[in-house]
Amino acid sequence: MIELNKDNFDQEVLQAEGPVIVDFWGTKCEPCKALMPDVERLAEQYKDKIKFCKLNTTENRRLAISQKVMGLPTFIVYKNGAKVKEISGADNCTPEAIENLIKENI
Amino acid sequence: MIYISKFERGRIMDKVYDVAIIGGGPAGLSAGLYASRGRLDTVIIEKGRWGGQAATTEELENYPGSIEHPTGPKLTERMREQAKAFGTEFISDEVIGFDLSDKIKVIKLKEREIKAKAIIVATGAQHVNLGVPGEDTFRGKGVSYCATCDADFFTELEVVVVGGGDAAVEEAIYLTKFAEKVTIVHRRNEFRAAKSIVEKALANDKIHVIWDTVVEEIYGDGIVEGVKLKNVKTGEITDYRTDGVFIFVGTRPVSDLVKGIVDMDEKGYIITDAEMRTSVEGIFAAGDVRNTPLRQVITAAADGAIAAISAEKYIDKTFGH
Numbered sequence: 001m002i003e004l005n006k007d008n009f010d011q012e013v014l015q016a017e018g019p020v021i022v023d024f025w026g027t028k029c030e031p032c033k034a035l036m037p038d039v040e041r042l043a044e045q046y047k048d049k050i051k052f053c054k055l056n057t058t059e060n061r062r063l064a065i066s067q068k069v070m071g072l073p074t075f076i077v078y079k080n081g082a083k084v085k086e087i088s089g090a091d092n093c094t095p096e097a098i099e100n101l102i103k104e105n106i
Numbered sequence: 107m108i109y110i111s112k113f114e115r116g117r118i119m120d121k122v123y124d125v126a127i128i129g130g131g132p133a134g135l136s137a138g139l140y141a142s143r144g145r146l147d148t149v150i151i152e153k154g155r156w157g158g159q160a161a162t163t164e165e166l167e168n169y170p171g172s173i174e175h176p177t178g179p180k181l182t183e184r185m186r187e188q189a190k191a192f193g194t195e196f197i198s199d200e201v202i203g204f205d206l207s208d209k210i211k212v213i214k215l216k217e218r219e220i221k222a223k224a225i226i227v228a229t230g231a232q233h234v235n236l237g238v239p240g241e242d243t244f245r246g247k248g249v250s251y252c253a254t255c256d257a258d259f260f261t262e263l264e265v266v267v268v269g270g271g272d273a274a275v276e277e278a279i280y281l282t283k284f285a286e287k288v289t290i291v292h293r294r295n296e297f298r299a300a301k302s303i304v305e306k307a308l309a310n311d312k313i314h315v316i317w318d319t320v321v322e323e324i325y326g327d328g329i330v331e332g333v334k335l336k337n338v339k340t341g342e343i344t345d346y347r348t349d350g351v352f353i354f355v356g357t358r359p360v361s362d363l364v365k366g367i368v369d370m371d372e373k374g375y376i377i378t379d380a381e382m383r384t385s386v387e388g389i390f391a392a393g394d395v396r397n398t399p400l401r402q403v404i405t406a407a408a409d410g411a412i413a414a415i416s417a418e419k420y421i422d423k424t425f426g427h
Binding site: 026028029030031032033034037057058061064065068069070071072073074086088089090091092094 | 154155156157161162179198232245246247248249250251252254255256257258259260261328329330350
């Protein structure tokens with residue numbers, strides 16, 4: 001999974017060919033950390049269909065806010081430089097929901 | 107988390123655990139520890155994060171003995187390590203059904219089936235929504251139920267905390283480390299929370315309280331910009347500018363998975379006796395999911411221990427060890 005920051009976000013996400021999914025997480029966000037193994041599994045499973053990236057919002061707060069992310073966990077699918085769909089909150093970001101988000105957008 | 111190979115899976119399919127614990131929070135982890143110490147073959151099944159609600163609580167100052175390292179995640183991680191050291195197994199999966207036709211109970215998970223002699227339901231509780239317009243729209247855009255997850259985003263901003271119990275007051279104090287101003291909105295004229303924490307909150311310059319008031323609506327443009335407040339005594343409605351709304355208005359039991367199987371009260375809490383026995387022999391309940399006068403990490407851990415011992419007694423009596 002690609003680690004994003006303010007230097008590569010534009011290139012890796014907004015200028016990417018094809019769909020990109022970004023996992024917005026934080027170092028003190030326990031639900032985010034609990035999801036990591038599933039996210040990594042999905043990244044491996046769907047690696048040919050969608051690009052997986054993650055953004056540590058604790059270290060890149062301004063970038064997260066620029067993407068209108070103010071709650072964790074959040075997963076956003078981008079296509080052609082624009083947000084297509086997002087899910088947010090521990091209740092909504094279950095492994096199934098994340099997989100559905102991927103399937104709907106590949 | 108254990109990874110089971112196809113070869114082992116075949117073997118495990120026939121394995122009959124002594125105790126299967128559903129839920130990996132303090133109640134489940136404590137039950138696991140006690141059951142394993144009693145040399146019972148024990149497994150804990152958890153669908154989400156290990157440690158339960160406590161794992162998202164930064165400061166857990168009321169768990170006896172935790173004064174040195176009071177963080178929730180650290181405490182629950184130690185509980186897990188301790189259970190593991192005694193032989194408890196852990197499965198990350200979700201329970202989707204049961205077959206209780208035989209005294210060897212079958213628990214159906216998403217990825218496999220587990221057989222066990224006794225079951226301990228320790229599925230805990232989850233947060234209750236406020237149920238107001240804008241709450242869903244702005245989830246993750248200013249509306250939050252997890253201070254440790256989202257406090258960062260409100261650094262130097264203003265937030266509203268809704269609630270009047272321990273969670274609301276404690277999290278409001280936690281939020282003052284980040285936000286410039288924290289306003290607690292509570293529908294009564296005094297907090298339910300423990301007096302010492304209330305004193306601490308009221309002494310904090312960044313905390314401001316609005317009593318006898320409820321949040322009627324959350325609004326904004328893309329992200330939260332304000333809330334409509336209503337004074338429950340006067341009926342007066344006002345607009346209150348804010349950047350975030352943290353909701354801590356209570357919890358409800360995660361008991362749907364055993365609905366129709368064990369007796370529950372009208373709110374869905376599982377009814378148990380003093381030994382954690384439910385209305386079904388061989389099924390026990392522990393922690394926040396059961397009918398208990400107090401829902402704390404310490405009571406959950408105690409319930410887990412009692413449930414494990416009760417399960418052991420049941421197994422001896424029913425299966426003869």
